[in-house]
Amino acid sequence: MKIYTGTGDRGKTSLFSGQRVSKADVRIEAYGDMDELNSTIGALVASLGPQHSEPVAELQQIQADLFTISALLATTPDSPSMDIIAGIAQEHIEFLENSIDRMVAALPELKNFILPGGHPTAAWAHMARTVCRRTERRIVRFLDASLKIQAPDPYQRVLIYINRLSDYLFVVARYCNHLFDTPEKLWQK
């Protein structure tokens, strides 16, 4: 199956809600970064390997959530296309929070800043965390630029989810060092 249609050959792309927009649009930058975040989490999953099935399944669930968020970002809020997208619910946010709490309970208490890194898998989690923070900034920039009023509910929950996901990925990085028996390097001035 050929994956190209060529409709983007002249610098425009189509939104899920049908509009044709420039590929330099702030909206496209926001879901472009979302794509990078999803790919970085994919690298983290690959680094973990199938033997760590529980965190892998959790991260792949998050990758599926990110596809939903990308579809939301590619849809104008007043479009009937919005009805097709399931969106992000409170339970998705609780999923992250519960997982953070579970991992933190298994880790030594954090008393100082740690250097991002450690085991290569933990380093991937830190990379994903920083891409996640940039994605969050891009989404905020897009919402600030395109919405005169407060962001509608579906976008509000996306902001909460992405903010929580950065925290989650920080804890995953620490958890990976714990999992692979790699000491965390504390920041020393």
Added chain:
Amino acid sequence: MRVRSSLKTKVENYSSELIARRWLSNKSFEIILTKPKSFEYEPGQWIRLIHHTVERDYSLVSSPTDPDVALCIRNIEGGILSPGLSDAPVGACFNFNGPHGYFTFRPSTRPSVFVATGTGLAPFVSMARSGVTGFILLHGVHSAEDLYYSSVFKSAAKQYVPCISEADRSSGEHFRGRVTDYLRKNLAPGPYDFYLCGRREMIRNVTFLVDEKFPGSLIFTETFY
């Protein structure tokens, strides 16, 4: 805790039996399959049909309220699945999964323009059979023999324009030329909702034409390979 997050389409596996086959032309036919009890879909969606070890994707041409499901198949000589479907006996079992896709009708204040090439007409047949009306439909085909669904669109479409290759010698009130020729010459300026289904070359060319001549329009696409 596991939570499900996805677009609002629940893909499941189903089994079905061939009820009937209706030839539409020398090369194309409709197959009617039993509709599994829990199978639900929207007009414009497609299923992945599995027969033995072969699978192919087909848009549904039936309405979701019909008692069975129908697919429009073009018999491709040397094809992987279509020859088998063209002579499978009534009662033959098929597995499929679906529904797939988001090429569904979205109500709007702008006029809708449906553009299809060949069997890319299928999603529009399902939409028309489900009560969607008032659209302009352009259907690009090689010959008049391929206009087998015209009766479905006579009452549903505001305007139904078969666009037939200039090489075709049949009589009839058809536009001679490509769908892009018709759009360029005959569609009044303004924003529309375009629904494009068919070969990727058509989708690419119509998309660029819309960018150029119909700014502010929406475009929804489904590519048939």
